Amino acid sequence: MDIVGQFPLFYFPDYGSAWMMGVTGTIHILFSHTSVGAAMLFAFLAHKAYKENRSDLYPYMKKYGMFLLVFSYVLGSITGPGIWYTATAASPRGISALIHNFVWVWATEWVFFIYEVIGVFALVYFMDKIDKKTHLKLTYSFALASVGTLCLIIGIISFMMWPGTDAYYATGSASDAFFGINTFPHMFLRLGFMIMMSGVIGMVISSAMKKENPALSDELTRKMGYVSILGGAITLFFFVWYMGTLPENAHAIFAYDKDAIIQSRIILTLVFSLYFVVAILRPRWIYTSVASVMVGIILVSGLWKGEKLRESMRKPYVAGQYIYSNQIISRDVEGKGIKSELPILAEKGLLQATPWIPDHLRTVTAENQLEAGELLVKMACSNCHSLEPTGKYRPMSTRVAGMDKEAIKGILYGIGAGAFSHMPTLQLPEHEVEAMAQWLAAQPY
Ligand code: HEC
Structure with missing residues (x-):
């Protein structure tokens, strides 16, 4: 599937x-x-x-x-x-x-x-x-x-x-x-x-x-x-x-x-x-x-x-x-016939493998990169971090304050590699990581 x-x-x-x-x-x-x-x-x-x-x-x-x-x-x-x-x-x-x-x-x-x-x-x-x-x-x-x-x-x-x-x-x-x-x-x-x-x-x-x-x-x-x-x-x-x-x-x-x-x-x-x-x-x-x-x-x-x-x-x-917390299934549960979704997301990315994505965002291009990045961050992170600069809930603004795009990419790869035990080990394809980092770096944090 x-x-x-x-x-x-x-x-x-x-x-x-x-x-x-x-x-x-x-x-x-x-x-x-x-x-x-x-x-x-x-x-x-x-x-x-x-x-x-x-x-x-x-x-x-x-x-x-x-x-x-x-x-x-x-x-x-x-x-x-x-x-x-x-x-x-x-x-x-x-x-x-x-x-x-x-x-x-x-x-x-x-x-x-x-x-x-x-x-x-x-x-x-x-x-x-x-x-x-x-x-x-x-x-x-x-x-x-x-x-x-x-x-x-x-x-x-x-x-x-x-x-x-x-x-x-x-x-x-x-x-x-x-x-x-x-x-x-x-x-x-x-x-x-x-x-x-x-x-x-x-x-x-x-x-x-x-x-x-x-x-x-x-x-x-x-x-x-x-x-x-x-x-x-x-x-x-x-x-x-x-x-x-x-x-x-x-x-x-x-x-x-x-x-x-x-x-x-x-x-x-x-x-x-x-x-x-x-x-x-x-x-x-x-x-x-x-x-x-x-x-x-x-x-x-x-x-x-x-x-x-x-x-x-x-x-x-x-x-x-x-x-x-971000609704992704992260391991097999044989007894229930449930399969981890992490491999398919690592291969295809959230935009391709998730339903309910607006058609114009399925493929990341130079024009839609920021918009796609925003949606990706919302899907992957907003369940645990408020994204607005005024956010109250474990705000992203203070977590990535002062970081440039490369540093943020470092964090995202770290998250994908399981470097943070409290965050989902969500590995995404290069173009999605790039779009997310781009959007996060462009926020007035
Ligand atoms: C399941 C909940 C959850 C999700 C989803 C999540 N985080 Fe976190 N994040 C945490 C927790 C818990 C902490 C550690 C406590 C804190 O900083 O308040 C944290 C800390 C951080 C930190 C500070 C790093 C550190 O440990 O010092 C950054 C940066 C961060 N998250 C970025 C992200 C990004 C980017 C995403 C989306 C890809 C994301 N998080 C998704 C729960 C989550």
Whole structure:
């Protein structure tokens, strides 16, 4: 075959498509993680309320349930399709790889999810309408379904980092893809984070109850403090384990910003530990405004940073260590009948071997060289580097600043020869390298 199976290029100026993924992903994760943590918290409270005959806990559960219903299930469900849409535009072959490996896992996850959505409505609306024991059982099954969705989705997301087993490339089987060495540490890391999130969000609600029922509000804020500390400790423990299960390329990227990342995580841990301790010792000091700001801080410093790190550490791949971020397949996967596209691209070049190239750019000439160069750079590099001089995402301008055409060609040949472990080993014919270097050198960087 002379053509590789590429999709049309989705180009997002200045910020890059990876940022779009990051923004949609972070928001969605805030909602969806909260839902799993909250489901577990719900089960814990319902258990306590039932066993200790604490009917005063039910109004709190009802409030929390209502909040959860809107926050996680309405907003979470809206942003879920948003992720599919963004991912399909930004990384069509990445998403295709996931579907081809995990279609039944995803279908199963969806069944759990439907149970969860119906469950949350039932829990809130039947709270004072059915007997307490039945309600408790419903709560347990709701929590199980919720944790089930998490476990399934984490196996899929972990595969994006790497299959974690060589067997996968030979068998192509879903279980080899699912059970990599980083799947379980990743799963427990997320579970810990969810437990912590449920506490942090729980405090928004418990602090808001201060006026109507101060004693209960204090008790619940205190409980949320304990829940959060437990979740935080689990998160930290499994984060360290998780880091130890990552592939070499991930460590290479991590090494770039290692000190800054570790420092910011330590500060974050200290700030939140202090917050949780205050919640336990002085629940009155936790105001709804403070609690809401803390949710915002977790969103920006915890989730957004964490997701960005995970995305970066995957470089140069987007999924399974066989698809590069720029959508090119870089190795054979015998078990799936997938062939590396690198040889054909080295021979024919991107302009000849990719569909969706305007006809007048198929062959590079003196007249169209700059235009062809721009398209080539967009196809090969824009997934990881903003190309505009004002670009925000790992901007090319600072990476090639002050280089002339020959120096840039040196970089491009280096990339082709695999000199940079974090960039795709993309070898292209001489005339394409020349056009790319020409365009890059002509930019006002
Ligand atoms: C899969 C993502 C990815 C792609 C695609 C990619 N790069 Fe990079 N590039 C990186 C990463 C990661 C770094 C290292 C971290 C940094 O500089 O921020 C980097 C660094 C660089 C650097 C600095 C060199 C160094 O290591 O000091 C240059 C120059 C560069 N890239 C040029 C390019 C060009 C030209 C292309 C297109 C042919 C390209 N990159 C495609 C991810 C990528």
